Amino acid sequence: MVVRIDDNCLKIELVQDVTSYWVKGKLEQIKDAMKGEEPYKDIVVDMGGVNIIDSIGVILIIALYKTAEELNKDFKVVGLNGRVSNLFKMMRIDKIFPVEA
């Protein structure tokens, strides 16, 4: 996972397996990044490198969005592959925040 701030934008790049095990290990790091000192305006989650996502992974995405709302940041997810995109559509996640392929 890479977390960086570019142009007032907090970019979270997720890779490989976004699963419960992975989420447990990275959750604090993500929280720190979101609530860090450095100012930013938008949050972009890049899922281009994600092969597998499990339920906790999906919950993480929703939680990221909800936290962004709390922090008053714009939020979007990009780089979804076909299968994950299908999942987001079926769950109507694409109806609550922008999801880009």
Place this chain on the structure above:
Amino acid sequence: MLQNQEFIQEFVEEARIHIEQVESDLLELAGSGEDHELVNRLFRSMHSIKGTAGFFGLSNIVKLSHSMESLFGDVRNGNIQLDDPSIEALLRANDTLRDMVNDVMNSHLIDISPHINEFNLLSKKKTAPVRSETLVAIQGENTEKVVIGANHHERLEEAIKHGHRLYKIQLRLYKDLDARGVSPVAFFNNIQSIGQVLESHSDFSKIRNLDDVLDKDIEYIFLFTTVLEKNLVALALDIPEESIYELDIETKPEEYRKILMEEGLSKDELPAAVLSEDRDKVTAKKDIPSLNLEDSIRVPIGLLNDLMNLASELVLGRNQLLRGLENYRRDVEGLEPILQNIDHITTQLQERVMQTRMQPLGNVFNKFPRIIRDLSRQLKKEIRLETEGTQVELDKSIIESLADPLTHLIRNAADHGIELPEERERMGKEREGIISIAAFQEGGHVSILVSDDGAGIDIESIKAKILEKELKTQQELSIMDEREILEHIFSPGFSMASRVTDVSGRGVGMDVVRTNIEKIGGTIEIDSQVGKGTIFKLNLPLTLAIISSLIVEAGGQKFALPQVNLQEMVRVRPGDRDRRIEYVKNSLVLRFRGSLLPIVALAEVLGLESEALDQERLGDFSKIIRILVLKVGQKRFGLIVDAIHDDEEILVKPLPRHLKDCRCYSGVTILGDGGIAMILDTDGIASQAELKFSENEGDSRDIVDTKDVDREQHTMLLFSCSGTEILGLHLSLVSRVEEIRPADIQMIGDMEYIEFRGTPLRLIRPEDFIPISRREYSRQKLYVIVPKLVKHPIGILIGKIHDTAILDVDFSRQDIKAHGIIGTTFWNKKIVLLLNLYQLFEKAAPEYYKTSEPSRSEAKKYTVLLVEDAPFFRRLERGYLEEAGYKVLEAENGAQALDIIRRERVDAIISDINMPVMDGLELIERIRKDEKFSHLPAIAVTSLDGENQMRAGIEAGFDFYERKLDKEMLLNKLLAAIKKKEARP
């Protein structure tokens, strides 16, 4: 089209359940007339079969179920009324459907056209025009308000046409998917491959921020159409069946959103209109168990069997582990709780695995309504079937083995039990007979009662049949109780039916019923009352594989005794007053709580050496003896063992082939200590030991062993008067024993009387006349022995009856001599004084019983030869004769008698008839042939009754023929015979 074997199997099992349900619903409909709910259920069952069969391309099944479904549709809409012939037609079609389902692969070969034609004919009888049906609701006036797109409409219409179903599925992403190892991506792919999502909603409200990631969940709810049945949906999506709710396919699309958004919707909370099962339910009948398919998944039986075997092996391993670590439990810290846990979990696991094989008895009972219906018609009887306990569960294998025996019992009850309606009316019964089958669980086993209120079984006709078949002799029958006689209906080839019908009466059956029930470790008992009916009681084990047993030891070997046979364990300590081991007529018995139980040593039955056995042989009961009280059907007996160990759950393994014929064993097992133990077969032990049981355990007279009756054994009534001495009176001298209260005794002068059958009966107290101890009676209950074979009845007042027992009487010993006492014997190591009734009466009532002096002086002149083989009677009769003044010579049989009369002067002969070597008849014939003795007065005395015997005696040459114990008569006749001969020239 038939691709997926597993799914087809699912369909077959599913369809079978529907078909059974259809049969029972049809029968109920025939009985109840119109029932909207039943018709709905029938419709749905057919619809289900059609839907899934269509999925697999089973066209014949689809066709037939479709036409049945249409017919039910017409009935539901009131277009057709179902009458008896149409229900018959539907039943027949359902049978064909069953045949096809049972052989799905060849279902296309079965000709279903007769059924289709029949239904077409029935459909033509429609009484009302067909109402507009189903699916139009979608095209109705509200169509434009529907929130979902028009393409949903088309999909839905298509779905309805193809018999699709509509489900609402509600899932938590983490709990329902992740936890079952289902990835959400795969899940959503799957959904789309088996059906179509009409509407969906995700509830993210519980996730507030990143803090909720690990402990909150997303709920996903969607409406979904598919051809699959609910359980198949669960299987295909790998989600719990509880999360799926079936909706009415006709639910209006505008309601979808509302249904979807119902917060925390659970099945119970669903609005009635939403659930198709509830939609038409006006008066739901709770007593009809509706098919509950929601909460189960199907598992091949082979897998369950494997699981059970493994669980059983685990139990064995657990037992061995516990035994092996027994000594280290305290030494190794922390071992104890681990062992306890393993122990506990193993037991639970085993119980649960057992449960998976449990099936409700309803599965068997369900077929009986049809059988009864068919039989009623065939036999022209009116029969009502009542079932109870359909929910009681038994192991699958037991359930399967029960079907045939139960069917047989039901058929028998209908054919032989229930009478024709006219006959029932004549007997004041309802025209309609009742056959009831009831199951209930009692402890570790299940009982099933099959009863009818019909004619019952006539004991006399069974007896006649037994004699006809020469299974028993008249004499054997006379000592058998009713239950024992009834049991003969279980004998091979024993049929009570006077005619052979299609239904029963072929003489094969009841023995097979019993064999089958016993094969699964059960027992069957019968009770019947003429005119009232018959009851069969089946006792069955819950399962076959693992049984609870008691480990016992005999002859240094361990044996497992099934707990189900064990009633209690008794330790007999020396000197114990309440429980004693005694011999009654050479048979070992346990006197226990007022009963006598036949007992046998396990080691003896099995031919082993053992300490308990040695004690028993020596009659040495000075050590503690352990007896297991076992039950075999109605009977109980005691089994002596050397030691009793623990309870153990044992795994039953079949006997190896070379031990198959050992009837004492039912199987073999491996014990916790690794040793092998044979499992004892209680019934087999009882028959191996040749135990014979009494009708009433309390009555020792009936405990008879199979050895020949010894002639010197006599049946005695044992009693005490006011003192402690035990007195015995020959039972053949007792007419009856009356129970009286002290207040019943009335004094007249210094004599005591009671009222007996309307006349005064004088009472005597033996202690007044013979040298025995005397106390005041403090009892509220006394007894009077009314003797028989006496001229002037006198009642003997006694305080207590001990027993009636067959005792060995040794008359050669004369340790205690007293007037009124004929001899002594032992009972329970206590001395029994045998009463000489005539001497007692002579002392008590000399006016009636004293031989007159003149006749005595006359008698002194004569010598009488007494020929009698039984010492008791010889002694008794000798007593009479000597008292009367005669000189007496004795012979034990006819041959000895002939010897004596040749050597000595004999004036008269009194002879028994039945004797060894030479009997009385031969003796008298020889005497009469011999000129020298042909004149000799001779009287036959015998205990045999009857004209024939008397005539034979007189014809053979006796002057008189008398009963042995009638002293008065005997003396009179003797004198008369002597006088008669003397009067001759």
